[in-house]
Amino acid sequence: xxxxxxxxxxxxxxxxxxxxxxxxxxxxxxxxxxxxxxxxxxxxxxxxxxxxxxxxxxxxxxxxxxxxxxxxxxxxxxxxxxxxxxxxxxxxxxxxxxxxxxxxxxxxxxxxxxxxxxxxxxxxxxxxxxxxxxxxxxxxxxxxxxxxxxxxxxxxxxxxxxxxxxxxxxxxxxxxxxxxxxxxxxxxxxxxxxxxxxxxxxxxxxxxxxxxxxxxxxxxxxxxxxxxxxxxxxxxxxxxxxxxxxxxxxxxxxxxxxxxxxxxxxxxxxxxxxxxxxxxxxxxxxxxxxxxxxxxxxxxxxxxxxxxxxxxxxxxxxxxxxxxxxxxxxxxxxxxxxxxxxxxxxxxxxxxxxxxxxxxxxxxxxxxxxxxxxxxxxxxxxxxxxxxxxxxxxxxxxxxxxxxxxxxxxxxxxxxxxxxxxxxxxxxxxxxxxxxxxxxxxxxxxxxxxxxxxxxxxxxxxxxxxxxxxxxxxxxxxxxxxxxxx
Amino acid sequence: xxxxxxxxxxxxxxxxxxxxxxxxxxxxxxxxxxxxxxxxxxxxxxxxxxxxxxxxxxxxxxxxxxxxxxxxxxxxxxxxxxxxxxxxxxxxxxxxxxxxxxxxxxxxxxxxxxxxxxxxxxxxxxxxxxxxxxxxxxxxxxxxxxxxxxxxxxxxxxxxxxxxxxxxxxxxxxxxxxxxxxxxxxxxxxxxxxxxxxxxxxxxxxxxxxxxxxxxxxxxxxxxxxxxxxxxxxxxxxxxxxxxxxxxxxxxxxxxxxxxxxxxxxxxxxxxxxxxxxxxxxxxxxxxxxxxxxxxxxxxxxxxxxxxxxxxxxxxxxxxxxxxxxxxxxxxxxxxxxxxxxxxxxxxxxxxxxxxxxxxxxxxxxxxxxxxxxxxxxxxxxxxxxxxxxxxxxxxxxxxxxxxxxxxxxxxxxxxxxxxxxxxxxxxxxxxxxxxxxxxxxxxxxxxxxxxxxxxxxxxxxxxxxxxxxxxxxxxxxxxxxxxxx
Numbered sequence: 001x002x003x004x005x006x007x008x009x010x011x012x013x014x015x016x017x018x019x020x021x022x023x024x025x026x027x028x029x030x031x032x033x034x035x036x037x038x039x040x041x042x043x044x045x046x047x048x049x050x051x052x053x054x055x056x057x058x059x060x061x062x063x064x065x066x067x068x069x070x071x072x073x074x075x076x077x078x079x080x081x082x083x084x085x086x087x088x089x090x091x092x093x094x095x096x097x098x099x100x101x102x103x104x105x106x107x108x109x110x111x112x113x114x115x116x117x118x119x120x121x122x123x124x125x126x127x128x129x130x131x132x133x134x135x136x137x138x139x140x141x142x143x144x145x146x147x148x149x150x151x152x153x154x155x156x157x158x159x160x161x162x163x164x165x166x167x168x169x170x171x172x173x174x175x176x177x178x179x180x181x182x183x184x185x186x187x188x189x190x191x192x193x194x195x196x197x198x199x200x201x202x203x204x205x206x207x208x209x210x211x212x213x214x215x216x217x218x219x220x221x222x223x224x225x226x227x228x229x230x231x232x233x234x235x236x237x238x239x240x241x242x243x244x245x246x247x248x249x250x251x252x253x254x255x256x257x258x259x260x261x262x263x264x265x266x267x268x269x270x271x272x273x274x275x276x277x278x279x280x281x282x283x284x285x286x287x288x289x290x291x292x293x294x295x296x297x298x299x300x301x302x303x304x305x306x307x308x309x310x311x312x313x314x315x316x317x318x319x320x321x322x323x324x325x326x327x328x329x330x331x332x333x334x335x336x337x338x339x340x341x342x343x344x345x346x347x348x349x350x351x352x353x354x355x356x357x358x359x360x361x362x363x364x365x366x367x368x369x370x371x372x373x374x375x376x377x378x379x380x381x382x383x384x385x386x387x388x389x390x391x392x393x394x395x396x397x398x399x400x401x402x403x404x405x406x407x408x409x410x411x412x413x414x415x416x417x418x419x420x421x422x423x424x425x426x427x428x429x430x431x432x433x434x435x436x437x438x439x440x441x442x443x444x445x446x447x448x449x450x451x452x453x454x455x456x457x458x459x460x461x462x463x464x465x466x467x468x469x470x471x472x473x474x475x476x477x478x479x480x481x482x483x484x485x486x
Numbered sequence: 487x488x489x490x491x492x493x494x495x496x497x498x499x500x501x502x503x504x505x506x507x508x509x510x511x512x513x514x515x516x517x518x519x520x521x522x523x524x525x526x527x528x529x530x531x532x533x534x535x536x537x538x539x540x541x542x543x544x545x546x547x548x549x550x551x552x553x554x555x556x557x558x559x560x561x562x563x564x565x566x567x568x569x570x571x572x573x574x575x576x577x578x579x580x581x582x583x584x585x586x587x588x589x590x591x592x593x594x595x596x597x598x599x600x601x602x603x604x605x606x607x608x609x610x611x612x613x614x615x616x617x618x619x620x621x622x623x624x625x626x627x628x629x630x631x632x633x634x635x636x637x638x639x640x641x642x643x644x645x646x647x648x649x650x651x652x653x654x655x656x657x658x659x660x661x662x663x664x665x666x667x668x669x670x671x672x673x674x675x676x677x678x679x680x681x682x683x684x685x686x687x688x689x690x691x692x693x694x695x696x697x698x699x700x701x702x703x704x705x706x707x708x709x710x711x712x713x714x715x716x717x718x719x720x721x722x723x724x725x726x727x728x729x730x731x732x733x734x735x736x737x738x739x740x741x742x743x744x745x746x747x748x749x750x751x752x753x754x755x756x757x758x759x760x761x762x763x764x765x766x767x768x769x770x771x772x773x774x775x776x777x778x779x780x781x782x783x784x785x786x787x788x789x790x791x792x793x794x795x796x797x798x799x800x801x802x803x804x805x806x807x808x809x810x811x812x813x814x815x816x817x818x819x820x821x822x823x824x825x826x827x828x829x830x831x832x833x834x835x836x837x838x839x840x841x842x843x844x845x846x847x848x849x850x851x852x853x854x855x856x857x858x859x860x861x862x863x864x865x866x867x868x869x870x871x872x873x874x875x876x877x878x879x880x881x882x883x884x885x886x887x888x889x890x891x892x893x894x895x896x897x898x899x900x901x902x903x904x905x906x907x908x909x910x911x912x913x914x915x916x917x918x919x920x921x922x923x924x925x926x927x928x929x930x931x932x933x934x935x936x937x938x939x940x941x942x943x944x945x946x947x948x949x950x951x952x953x954x955x956x957x958x959x960x961x962x963x964x965x966x967x968x969x970x971x972x
Contacts, residue, residue, distance in 0.1 A: 009685070011718075011752065016624040016784040023787065060571040067562050067570060076553050076560030076801065084553060085546040091613075091767040126612050126792035127577075133791050137649055138502045163623055163649070163788070234497075267497060282577040283796030295498060302507040303649070306619055307612035307792035311768030316562065316797070 020162035022154065029386060030395040039393070041420055049425050052395045054210060054363045055416040056244065056280035058337040059330060063280075066326050073319035075312055083315070090311040093304050095124050099314040102321035103288060107273060109327055110243045115255040117290065123300040124314075125287035126307025128240050128274035132159040134307070135270055135289050138299050139234050140166045140201040146236070147171050147189050148204045149181045151211055151402035151409070153238075156204070169193055169200070172405050175368075178357060179212055181205065183223045190231060202234030202268075203227065208241040208251065211402050211411035212366050213359030215245060221257045228268055236270050243278035243331055246339035247360040258292065266292040275317065277363060278334075284313045338363070338415060341422065345414050348426035352433040363415040367396070370408030381407040392432045394425060506648035508640065515871060516880040525878070527905055535910050538880045540696065540848045541901040542730065542765035544822040545815065549764070552811050559804035561797060569800070576796045579789050581610050585799040588806035589773060593758060595812055596729045601741040603775060609785045610799075611772035612792025614726050614759035618645040620792070621755055621774050624784045625720050626652045626687040632722070633675050633689040635659050635667045637887035637894075639696045639724075646690070655679050655686070658890045664842060665698050665851070667691070669709040676717065688720025688753070694727040694737065697887045697896035698851050699844030701731065704738040708747050711740065715749045722755050729763035729816055732824030733845040744777070751777035760802065762848060763819075769798045823848070823900060826907065830899045833911035837918040841897075848900040852881070855893030857921075866892040877917045879910055 010017065030052055039047035071077040075084040090096060097119070104117040125131040132155075140146065142165025148156060149171040160166055171189040173179040186203070193200045205224060207216045216224075228235040237254040245251040258269055271290040276282035286309050289300050309317075321327060345365055346356055357366040373380040378400050385398040388410070399409035414422070496503065516538055525533035557565035561573045576582060583605070590603040611617035626632065628651025634642060636656040646654055657675030659665040672689065679686050691710065693702045702710075714721040723740040731737040744754060756775040761767035771794050774785045806812060830850060831841055842851040858865040863885050870883040873895070884894035899907065 009718075012778075012780060012784070013623060013625055013627050013630075015627075016780065021784070021787040055575055057571070057575065060574070063574075064567055064570055067567050068564065071562070071564075074560055074562030076557070076566075077563050078554060080562075081550055081553050084550050085543070088546070088549075088766045088768050089541055089543065091761075091770075126616070127790070130612070130791045137499060139497075139499055141499050141501075144499075158787075158790075163791075232497075276577070281574045283574050285577075285793050285795050293497070295502070299498065299502040299507070302509065302644075305613070305644075306616045306649075308770050310770050310795035310798045312801070313795040313797050 015163055020158065022157040022162070030389045030397070033389045033393075034395040037393075039421065039424075041424075045424070046393065048389065048393045048395055049421060049428075050395050050416065051412045051414070051425065052397045053416050054277065054413050055282065056277055056334070056338075056363050057416050057418075058341065059280060059334045062326075062330050062333060063320075066320060066323070070319060070323070073316050075315055087311045087315050091308065093124070093301055093308060095122065095309065096311065096314045096318055098318040098322070099309070102318040103273075103286075106321040106327060107242075107288075107290070109324075110278065110331065111251065111253045111255065115253060115259065117255070121290050121292070121297050123289040123291070123297055124304045124307075124309045125289055125300075127282070127285040127287040128238070128272055128276060129155065129159050129287065130285075130307035131272045131274065131287035131289045132156065132236075132238070133162075133164060134300055134303050135236055135272065135291070135296070136160045136164045136166050137303060138296050139236075139270075140164065142166065144199045144201040145169045145193055146202045146204050147186065147193070147200060149173050149179075149185070151179070151399060151404035152204075153206060153210045154401050154403075160204070166201075167198065168204075169198070170403055170405075171203075175357075175406055175409075178214070179209075181216065181220055181224070183227060186224070186227050190227075200231070200233055202236055204236045204238065206238040206241075207254070208239075208245060208361035210241060210362060211364060211397070211399075212357055213362030213364055214357065215249065215251050215361055217249070218252055218257070221252060221254060222260070225254070225257055225261075225264055225269075229263070229265055232265075232268070234268050234270065236272060238272040240272065240274045240277050241362050242273070243334065244338055244363055245361040246335040246342060249360065251361070267295075268293070270296060279330075281317075284317070285309060286313065286317060341414050344419075344422055345412075345426065349429065352430045354429070354433070357409075364411050364413045367410045367412055368408065369410055370406070373408045376407050378407050384408075385410070388432075392428050394428060501649055506644065508644040508648075516874045516882070519874045519878075520880040523878075525906065525909070527909075531909070532878070534874065534878045534880055535906060535913075536880050536901065537898045537910065538882045538896075539901050540762065540898050541767065542762055542819070542823075542848050543901050544826065545765060545819045548811075548815050548818060549805070552805060552808070556804060556808070559801050561800055573796045573800045577793065579610070579786055579793060581608065581794065582796065582799045582803055584803040584807070585794070588803040589758075591809075592806040592812060593728075593773075593775070595809075596763065596816065597737065597739045597742065601739060601745065603741070607775050607777070607782050609774040609776070609782060610789050610792075610794045611774055611785075613767070613770040613772040614724070614757055614761060615641065615645050615772065616770075616792035617757045617759065617772035617774045618642070618724070619648075619650060620785050620788045621722060621757060621776075621781075622646050622650045622652050623788060624781050625722075625755075626650065628652065630685045630687045631655050631679060632687060632720075633657060633672060633679070635671070635691065637665070637697055637884060637889035639692060640886050640888075642690070652687075653684070654690075655684065656888050660891055661842075661853075661894075665695075665700070667702060667706060667710070669706070669713055672710060672713060676713075676719075686717075686719060688722055689714060690722040690724065691740075692724040692727075693740070694725075694731060694846035696727060696847060697849060697882070697884075697889075698842055699847030699849055700842065701735055701737055701846055703735065704743060707738060707740060707743045711743055711747055711749050711754075714753060715747075718750075718753070720753050720755065721749075722757065724757040726757065726759045726762050727847050728758075729819065730823055730848055731846040732820045732827060735845065737846070752780075753778070755781065764815075766802075769802070770794060771798065771802060826899050829904075829907060830897070830911070833907075834914065837915055839914070839918070842894075849896050849898045852895045852897050853893065854895055855891075858893045861892050863892050869893075870895070873917075877913050879913065 034048040034050050037047045039049040071079040074080045075087045100119040100122040103122050104119040107117045125134045145167040148168050150173055169189055171185045173181055190200055242251055258264055269292045273288040275286040291297050355368045372384055381398050381400055388394055388396055397411040520534040520536050523533045525535045557563040560566045561570040586605040586608040589608050590605040593603045611620050631653040633655050636658050657671050659667055728737050754777045758773040760771040776782050840853045857869055866883050866885055873879055873881055882896040
């Protein structure tokens with residue numbers, strides 16, 4: 001079909017035809033390999049194991065039990081159906097009051113009740129994806145920029161930039177100090193922007209970090225606050241992994257820092273939240289924008305009409321999250337299971353000499369495979385990655401997809417599978433390292449041969465679930481998520 | 487245009503500051519009056535009756551019965567909870583295959599089997615609100631324009647323009663031909679726009695029409711489609727009221743017309759939703775159906791900003807694919823709408839009030855020109871205030887729909903029970919007879935002290951909350967929808 005009309009004018013918008021969706025990157029071999037050959041413990045035991053999806057699948061039994069015991073939380077059970085019509089017609093963009101109250105309470109619980117959240121500042125959005133776009137639309141104009149420490153979640157490129165026209169400028173972090181975000185790096189990035197005549201509107205930090213799985217310490221958070229106050233720019237804190245902290249040190253939210261000094265300008269601070277990671281409900285699209293700026297809450301709320309949370313889901317979540325006893329048990333149990341899974345993997349990897357960044361949060365590990373690269377380049381990292389997909393048959397995510405400045409790091413997701421699959425994945429890694437032990441680090445190209453997989457245009461990050469080809473006409477196979485579930 | 491210095495130093499974006507959300511309009515007296523004093527048959531029988539919300543509340547009993555008989559449709563019932571995990575983790579932006587199939591089938595049923603829809607062209611969005619915006623993001627760049635016949639749904643101003651930067655160019659339909667859209671009017675509007683050097687990208691039609699409650703005839707649709715084909719314009723048809731047709735002429739979809747007329751499918755797109763036809767606005771089920779592959783692709787990527795909750799997808803997939811139920815629902819729903827419509831039309835006619843002859847929608851287009859003291863927008867507003875304050879009915883003045891002819895009002899009739907309808911009609915009866923007793927009706931309004939205090943809130947059905955008090959701190963009371971339901 002023609003993209004240009006006979007009069008020379010374009011048929012579609014620039015946004016429809018540019019690469020802002022960020023899916024045209026070469027990092028789709030992994031998805032395609034997984035898609036065409038997904039692991040199943042009995043039906044396809046030698047298939048590709050999905051380790052590129054940051055999902056929390058470890059606590060569904062707890063949720064299921066709660067649902068069985070709380071039928072009135074649903075508008076479809078016989079206990080709850082009399083609420084159906086009230087809920088089905090409810091489209092108030094303030095959200096169900098009980099939903100906002102429950103989310104505010106939950107957010108406080110997750111932070112050990114060290115801070116309280118105001119339900120009237122809770123604004124809904126279409127998942128964290130929608131939340132990020134929404135806050136960006138409120139704070140920045142096309143051409144403006146946000147600083148973001150690297151490595152960062154690849155979805156930001158789309159969420160913050162695509163339809164908003166806003167840019168992301170990296171604040172480069174290095175492994176030499178465990179990827180800490182330093183004041184120096186912040187100042188450097190800011191100065192560079194000023195020199196290039198780019199208006200910086202804010203700083204976006206993810207805490208706990210994706211892909212690192214680490215939390216920001218108090219000093220770093222204070223530096224960030226001091227930095228943004230000095231420059232009079234916004235601070236957007238993505239805290240969607242807040243409840244995935246499974247070990248000391250304790251999580252410190254920006255909500256805590258903001259209370260430490262009356263001089264901080266609260267109008268600059270905003271939190272992005274979601275239930276996709278902490279509770280494991282990405283399908284429910286529960287995105288939250290929490291802003292300390294009244295005008296942003298107001299504007300954001302009006303914009304939320306473009307992506308409200310289904311009232312059916314609000315109602316269920318309101319009930320679940322306000323069950324204090326259940327939530328306390330859930331959070332404790334979740335942390336425990338994540339800790340165990342984390343240990344299983346880090347122990348297993350250590351056995352074959354693979355180190356990971358020391359982390360205490362998240363649904364993944366930041367694996368150091370620098371020693372396995374034939375040279376310290378992105379190309380070498382990509383080569384190694386293809387080996388991992390093709391030979392080891394694990395879909396992991398290469399550091400370059402997270403804009404990591406140092407080649408050789410890989411994120412592997414560990415909470416989206418059961419114990420059996422964990423063992424299989426570890427065994428494969430161990431076997432691979434042992435098999436290639438003497439070849440590794442010897443700069444030989446023996447694993448380069450014939451490993452080029454056909455590039456396709458799909459995105460490899462934990463947001464994009466569909467491994468489907470571009471034509472909308474292709475029959476859509478069953479989601480790999482369903483197949484991946486073992 | 488703000489000076490660059492203002493823009494640069496402003497904390498919020500231009501979009502956040504420009505009022506493009508449309509809520510700073512004077513049409514909020516009705517909402518405020520309703521909000522402060524909502525009607526309740528026993529608790530507040532003198533309160534304001536809400537007739538400004540286009541909701542379909544007539545057929546919930548049918549849905550509730552279905553839900554009781556189909557426990558597997560929910561992921562929270564004992565019968566359905568086994569699916570909870572799979573559904574809760576499903577965030578694939580293609581949507582559940584069964585959901586897309588059910589929607590496609592339902593859309594076909596609503597069009598009496600005259601067209602079939604391809605499930606692979608179904609793209610989700612955050613309600614029709616999100617669907618409209620996303621589609622415009624795909625089709626047009628900032629500064630481009632869409633032609634739209636007026637009167638039109640007020641929230642188009644926000645949905646199509648606010649964050650997209652696209653313009654709307656209304657062309658007026660008037661009472662001389664019963665507000666029919668004509669090719670001549672569209673041609674003239676187009677020519678004017680071209681002369682003014684405006685880049686017109688397409689037209690947007692709402693069929694059946696809101697606020698008029700009438701269908702476009704096949705002939706008219708055909709001629710308009712041909713025109714857009716000739717000029718290479720996009721044809722966007724909002725068909726969200728398609729199943730609210732309760733009387734002939736039968737609904738003709740653009741999908742049907744395409745089969746019989748030469749056109750470029752790449753230019754044709756349908757917006758759909760379950761908010762009106764099924765009465766489920768809270769579930770945020772917006773659908774974009776495009777015949778343009780690239781638009782499907784792009785919109786699908788954008789749908790990440792507003793996917794339908796997988797919980798709701800699952801429920802609706804089950805409900806909409808129950809053919810026996812759907813057939814019964816569509817028939818009974820139509821019948822009830824028709825009956826309600828007749829009653830209200832008859833009641834108004836008895837008082838000498840005529841309505842546009844409508845056959846669809848959840849509202850009437852009421853003609854009160856004879857009650858205006860002069861045919862001006864101010865006089866219309868004055869009459870409107872009387873209706874709110876004296877008659878205590880929250881109806882919507884034609885000017886809020888950009889109707890250039892003063893004196894028309896949209897009256898919603900499907901969001902209340904029979905008793906409330908009678909109360910409303912009684913009030914109108916009393917009002918008219920009071921007016922007759924006082925002789926010259928027009929002089930009568932002029933003398934009264936009719937000023938209500940202004941608040942800046944929007945009066946249209948997309949903003950269900952009349953609680954848009956500007957401070958985000960205000961406690962949000964229970965939705966008036968719940969209270970209004972008698």
